[in-house]
Amino acid sequence: MDLKFDLDNARYALGTYDRVTIEGIAYRPTSSNEEGYVMATEAGAGLSRQFSHAQLSRLGAKGRLRHDPGYFLPDRAAKRLVASSSLVSELDPKSAARVSKKSAYVEAFRELEAEGKIKRTDKSIAENSEVLMARAVFYVRNLNPTGAGDPSKSYDFREQPSPRTMRRWLGASETFGTGGLIDAMHKRGNCSREMEPEAIGLMLEQVRGYLSRDRPTQKVIHENVQIAFRQCNEEREEDGLPPLRTPSRETVRRAIKALDPFVVKAARDGEDAARKKFRPVGDGLGLTRPLERVEIDEWTVDVITLMRATGLYDMMTEAELDAIGLDDSKRRWTLTLAICATTRCILGMVLSPSPKASAAVQVLQMVTTNKGKWSDAVGALSSWDMHGTPEQVVTDCGAAFKSEAFRNACSDLEIVFMRAAAGLPEFRGRGERIFGTIALGLCPRLAGRTFSDVVSKGDADPETRASLTLEDLSFALVRWTVDIYHNTPHSGLGGETPVACWRRLTKEWGVMPPPDMRRCRLIFGRREKRVLSKEGITMMGVRYHSKLLADWMMRKDPHKVDVRWHPKDIGTIGVRLGSDWYEIPTVFHGLEGVPAQCWLNAVNDAKASRPNATTFNLDAIVEAVHAIQQRNAEATQLAGLLVEDWGEERVAHTEQNVFLGTEFSRSEPDHPSDGEPGQAIPAPTSETSSARPSDPAAVKPRPRRGGGGFSIEEE
Incomplete structure (x- = not known):
C-alpha cells in the first residue's frame, strides 16, 4: 500500500546535546538552518554530514531514526553510570519489579501529599507508612511479578521504605522521571574505600552552603570543602590524629545532587519559584511550542x-x-x-x-x-x-x-x-x-x-x-x-x-522525533516468553531465526527467552539474550511491515477455501497478505482506531485454534519444457553443487508437544 506523507511540513527539534542515531551511526547536531541539520559523528573525528528536514522526516516515519534527548549532558551521563538501563521496558523481571515498587510508592506519596495527608518529614512519613503502602498497592497490577515464593526485600511491598529512602525515591523521580528509579544492584559491592563518619559530616556541613540565595556554584562548594578539610587536618595533626581523606569533586557533586530538589529550588530561588517548577497550574501556561503540552x-x-x-x-x-x-x-x-x-x-x-x-x-x-x-x-x-x-x-x-x-x-x-x-x-x-x-x-x-x-x-x-x-x-x-x-x-x-x-x-521550533522501531517495539510491543530451540522462535505461526540465535543455542539447551513483538509489524521481533535485547527477523520473506491481524486474516481465508487441507503454500499466503492490504486498505487503517487486544490469552487461543496442525510449504518453481518429446533429464552437476540444497526455502511446520502453537522447519 502506498501512503502519502507531506514531508515538507515535518521538522524535528534536535539539540546540540542530543544523540541522533541513523542507520547505526551516532551523530551529534552541531548547527541547523531552514534546509536541515549539520551533524558530527559521535566519535569526534571531525567528520560532519548534512541531513535535510525531509530526509529526517522520512527516516523518522520508517522508524530508522533514534533520538536520545540530552544524551551528552553531564547529569545524563552520570545517570548512565549508576543505572543498569535507560528504559524501564527493557529491564529484567527483578529490576522491573524493583522499579514497579518504587514507582507505586512515589505515585502514592504524591497523591497523599496533594490531599494534604502527608509531608516530607521523618515523622509524617513514619506515621502514614501503613496508609502509604495501602495506597501504593492500587498502582500495581501484580504484587509479585517475579512469582517468587519468598520475594526479595527490594521488591516486596510488605517491606516499607524508610523516610530517607522515600525522599530519595521522590528526588530521583522528580529529577529523572520513572527512569531515575532504575538501580544497578548488579554493581553492588564495596568497590572503593568508604568515607569516615567525621569526614561525611564535615563535607555535608559545607554542602549545605549550596542552599543559599547567593546561589554558589558546585565548584565554589568543592573549594570550600577542600579548605575545611585542610584546616581540620591541621588541627588533627597537632592532636596526633590521622588526617581525613579529602573528598573528590565528584563526591561533592553527588552529595549536592542528593539534596531534595524542591528544597534546593526553594532555598536558591524562593518558594514561589519552587512551587511553579514542581506544581504547574492550569492558568497562564504561556505555551509556545508544538507538543510542549x-x-x-x-x-x-x-x-x-x-x-x-x-x-x-x-x-x-x-x-x-x-x-x-x-x-x-x-x-x-x-x-x-x-x-x-x-x-x-x-x-x-x-x-x-x-x-x-x-x-x-x-x-x-x-x-x-x-x-x-x-x-x-x-x-x-x-x-x-x-x-x-x-x-x-x-x-x-x-x-x-x-x-x-x-x-x-x-x-x-x-x-x-x-x-x-x-x-x-x-x-x-x-x-x-x-x-x-x-x-x-x-x-x-x-x-x-x-x-x-x-x-x-x-x-x-x-x-x-x-x-x-x-x-x-x-x-x-x-x-x-x-x-x-x-x-x-x-x-x-x-x-x-x-x-x-x-x-x-x-x-x-520543530518537534522532538518519534521513537525508532526498536524502541517502539520495546515500549509498545507485547511481552511473551517463548522457547528458543534449534528451529529458532515461533510466534503466531511465523518463525524467526538468525546466526545470533544459532550461536546462542550452541551454548545452551532449549529454554524460554523474553520476546517483544509489535502487532503492527510481525517482520521482526525483539529477543533478550542474557542482559541485552536483539532484533531477530523472520525467515518468511515478504512479511516485513505486515500487521498481525492481516497475517491472521490471510491464513483464515486460506483455511476457509480448503477446509479439509492441512498443508498450505506459504508463497500463496504471503501474496494473499499483500492482496488483503491493498483491497481492504480503508478498513485496515480505520481498524487502527479501535483498541487492539493481543494479550497472552488471545495469542494462545489463536495459535491453538488456527495454527496447530497446520503445515506450510514453499513449492519449487516449475522448470520450463525444452519443447522436445519425452522427459528431460537434468545435466550432471559437480559434487559440490549436488551437495547444496536446490531450494532452501522449503518449510514445514511441526507441532510442539503440549500444544500452544507450532514451529516451522526447513527441509
Whole structure:
C-alpha cells in the first residue's frame, strides 16, 4: 500500500546535546538552518554530514531514526553510570519489579501529599507508612511479578521504605522521571574505600552552603570543602590524629545532587519559584511550542444513540448487536483522545468498550506516529501528519492513566507526566472542551452518512456486517478531525486554524522525533516468553531465526527467552539474550511491515477455501497478505482506531485454534519444457553443487508437544 506523507511540513527539534542515531551511526547536531541539520559523528573525528528536514522526516516515519534527548549532558551521563538501563521496558523481571515498587510508592506519596495527608518529614512519613503502602498497592497490577515464593526485600511491598529512602525515591523521580528509579544492584559491592563518619559530616556541613540565595556554584562548594578539610587536618595533626581523606569533586557533586530538589529550588530561588517548577497550574501556561503540552482525556460515546440517529440500529438483529457488545448493558463506548495544548491539533484517538490502560498507551503511540495512512484511508483533503514525542503529557486521575503500562511508556519516551487534580477539569480544559466540540460538530453530521453499503450486504456474516458500524464512526471521526476541525478558525488561537498554527510553529521550533522501531517495539510491543530451540522462535505461526540465535543455542539447551513483538509489524521481533535485547527477523520473506491481524486474516481465508487441507503454500499466503492490504486498505487503517487486544490469552487461543496442525510449504518453481518429446533429464552437476540444497526455502511446520502453537522447519 502506498501512503502519502507531506514531508515538507515535518521538522524535528534536535539539540546540540542530543544523540541522533541513523542507520547505526551516532551523530551529534552541531548547527541547523531552514534546509536541515549539520551533524558530527559521535566519535569526534571531525567528520560532519548534512541531513535535510525531509530526509529526517522520512527516516523518522520508517522508524530508522533514534533520538536520545540530552544524551551528552553531564547529569545524563552520570545517570548512565549508576543505572543498569535507560528504559524501564527493557529491564529484567527483578529490576522491573524493583522499579514497579518504587514507582507505586512515589505515585502514592504524591497523591497523599496533594490531599494534604502527608509531608516530607521523618515523622509524617513514619506515621502514614501503613496508609502509604495501602495506597501504593492500587498502582500495581501484580504484587509479585517475579512469582517468587519468598520475594526479595527490594521488591516486596510488605517491606516499607524508610523516610530517607522515600525522599530519595521522590528526588530521583522528580529529577529523572520513572527512569531515575532504575538501580544497578548488579554493581553492588564495596568497590572503593568508604568515607569516615567525621569526614561525611564535615563535607555535608559545607554542602549545605549550596542552599543559599547567593546561589554558589558546585565548584565554589568543592573549594570550600577542600579548605575545611585542610584546616581540620591541621588541627588533627597537632592532636596526633590521622588526617581525613579529602573528598573528590565528584563526591561533592553527588552529595549536592542528593539534596531534595524542591528544597534546593526553594532555598536558591524562593518558594514561589519552587512551587511553579514542581506544581504547574492550569492558568497562564504561556505555551509556545508544538507538543510542549499534550492533554489526553476520555469521552463516553453513546453508540446506540448515534446509530438510532442514522437509522442503522433498526436494520440490525439482536444477534448482530450482541456481536459488537451493543446490548442494553453495553451501549456506551469510550473515546480516548490526545490534543496538543499549544496548537489545538488532535494527535490521536482510540475507541474502546471501556476505559483501558491499553487504549491510553495506544493513543500515546498514535501521538508519535505520522497519521497520513488514516487520512488517506478516508480520502481526506488535508494531511494528518502532526506527530512527534511530547515534552509533557497531562491526564486526569482515571485508572487507565494511573496504570504501570502508561506511566512506564511516558518514562521510556522521556515525557514529563502529570495528572491534573481530581474534580478540576480546568487543569486540562482543552481536552475537556474538545469533546463538547465533537458533540456539537460531528454528531449532527452522522445523520447524513450513507449506509447503502451495509444494506447491500444482505445475509452476510453478522459480525462482518456489525463491524461496519464502528468503521463508519471511525470514518466520521477521522474525516471530521482532518478536514473540518483542523481547518476551522479557533477562538483559543485568535482566529487561526489549528493546522495553520501547527505549520507556523513547527517551522519556528520543530518537534522532538518519534521513537525508532526498536524502541517502539520495546515500549509498545507485547511481552511473551517463548522457547528458543534449534528451529529458532515461533510466534503466531511465523518463525524467526538468525546466526545470533544459532550461536546462542550452541551454548545452551532449549529454554524460554523474553520476546517483544509489535502487532503492527510481525517482520521482526525483539529477543533478550542474557542482559541485552536483539532484533531477530523472520525467515518468511515478504512479511516485513505486515500487521498481525492481516497475517491472521490471510491464513483464515486460506483455511476457509480448503477446509479439509492441512498443508498450505506459504508463497500463496504471503501474496494473499499483500492482496488483503491493498483491497481492504480503508478498513485496515480505520481498524487502527479501535483498541487492539493481543494479550497472552488471545495469542494462545489463536495459535491453538488456527495454527496447530497446520503445515506450510514453499513449492519449487516449475522448470520450463525444452519443447522436445519425452522427459528431460537434468545435466550432471559437480559434487559440490549436488551437495547444496536446490531450494532452501522449503518449510514445514511441526507441532510442539503440549500444544500452544507450532514451529516451522526447513527441509
